[in-house]
Amino acid sequence: AEGDHLLSVEDIDAYYAQSHILRNLSMHVEEGEVCALLGRNGAGKTTTLRSIAGAHPPEVRDGVVRYKNDDITDYSTEDVSSLGISLVPEERRVFPNLSVGENLHLSDVARNWSNVVGRTVSMDHPGMSTEEVYEVFPRLEERESQKAGTLSGGEQQMLAIARALKQDTDLLMLDEPYEGLAPQIIDTVEDAIARIAETGTTILLVEQNAVAAMNIADRAYVVDQGEIVFTGTSEELRTDEETREQYLGV
Ligand code: ATP
Secondary structure, eight states, rough: GGGGSSSEEEEEEETTTEEEEEEEEEEEEEEOOEEEOOOOSSSHHHHHHHHEEEEESSSSEEEEEEETTTEEOOOOOOHHHHEEEEEEEEOOOOOOTTTHHHHHHHHHHHHHHHHHHOOOOOSSOOOOOHHHHHOHHHHHHTTSSSSEEEEOHHHHHHHHHHHTTSSSSSSEEEEEETOOOOOOHHHHHHHHHHHHHTOOOOEEEEOOHHHHHHHHHHHEEEEEEEEEEEEHHHHHHHOOOOHIIIIIIO
């Protein structure tokens, strides 16, 4: 039944002003899985994540986003994040003039402040400690006192993901974590994502790099021009040459 999914996006239509971007888009994410949303440049991947996260724009004018059966379509980004849904955007927001350690510490400050102002922090997933984050990303511990702005692209990506993990995260949404990374660094980030998945965190991975995403995803959706054109396991996508050639160019 629809109600059994951790997250379900049901027939949403999303717009930037008059531009109709997502058309009747439906997808779901099961608890504990790694789910990939793939597609070319401009296909509507980021728009889908922003629609789930309650970001404006875009505006969701039709359809429903459900999380654990609750209708969260009209929730603000703050309310969505207080449910344990974290979005790591493409731009890898870190504070460039602060050290790695200070960037991580700021997440604790933000969390404590949320408690002060009365936001609920899930006790099931209180967020990782800095020590736990360093176990996932040993590279960050080595660079604890380095300014975040001087980290490589891959290290900044790790730090952006690490900051999300310090909040209570049940569902981690990653927007193109491999973008601009050298193959070797992609492997490192990939390993880290796999390790995060092993801790029970559900992951929705948005990627243009379909080959890398299929390495760690259980299931995949392909979006094209705002519509879902493929749903299946990574294995099914791997053997579906027509879909790969037509929509992913691989
Ligand atoms: P990319 O890999 O390039 O990030 P994407 O699949 O994430 O691609 P989206 O960012 O979701 O694609 O964009 C989908 C469509 O919406 C594109 O045609 C884009 O030009 C348009 N779009 C995105 N943001 C806006 C905006 N703020 N205002 C108007 N149109 C937008």
